[in-house]
Amino acid sequence: MSFLDIIKDKLIVSCQALENEPLHGSHIMRKMAKAAQEGGAVAIRANSYDDIVAIKEETNLPVIGLIKKDYEGYDVYITPTVDEINTLIKSGCEVIAMDATNRPYPDNVSLKDKVDLIHKAGLLAMADISTYEEAIYAAEIGFDIVSTTLSGYTPYSKKLVGPDVELVARLVKDLKIPVIAEGRINTIEDLLMIKEQKPFSVVVGSAITRPQLIAKRFVDAYNNK
């Protein structure tokens, strides 16, 4: 079955912990992915070469790979350059996710050339966008999948507490390529509201795999914050 067949109308779980997070480490992320698999996740979204390799070994699930890396003077941090793409190609992931927002990139390679490089390696390219216009452009230059990952995380996109339901709805209506709903889907109610918009698939991360944030929600509720 192709990657797209596997994920259609199914849940993808993002398993990520950066260096400053309590669960950082591939020995932990592989178990997080295993737990997601036992819960029924059909694919994993993962950050870093080491985590992807470990998660593949542990679960054999298809992986959407990315590398978060900061470059001085630039705001983009999800697979910002060709260097990260080349590392991801070697990791065994099926899909490479990258920032596809309308902001400067640390290398002089166009987004289109990056998509072509990913296709040459036989992989799919996922555009992490923050607005409707960025998604339209991403589809035009050949991205295979668009995800609403960065809505709320660029200075010019809407800041919402929950998921960007309206953006998902508009993209589903207007784009021919698969639209993945991702970002701040924190409750079952959020998920059901998103599902009504009929995205191709959904990614849930923090609400499942960042226990420090889950704990905080409970603590805040208990303390009436």
Ligand SMILES: CC(=O)N[C@H](C=O)[C@@H](O)[C@H](O)[C@H](O)COP(=O)(O)O
């Ligand atoms: C904005 C950003 O850097 N998002 C990252 C992208 O890979 C991850 O930290 C998120 O966990 C992922 O997008 C899933 O979203 P949520 O954790 O809200 O369910």
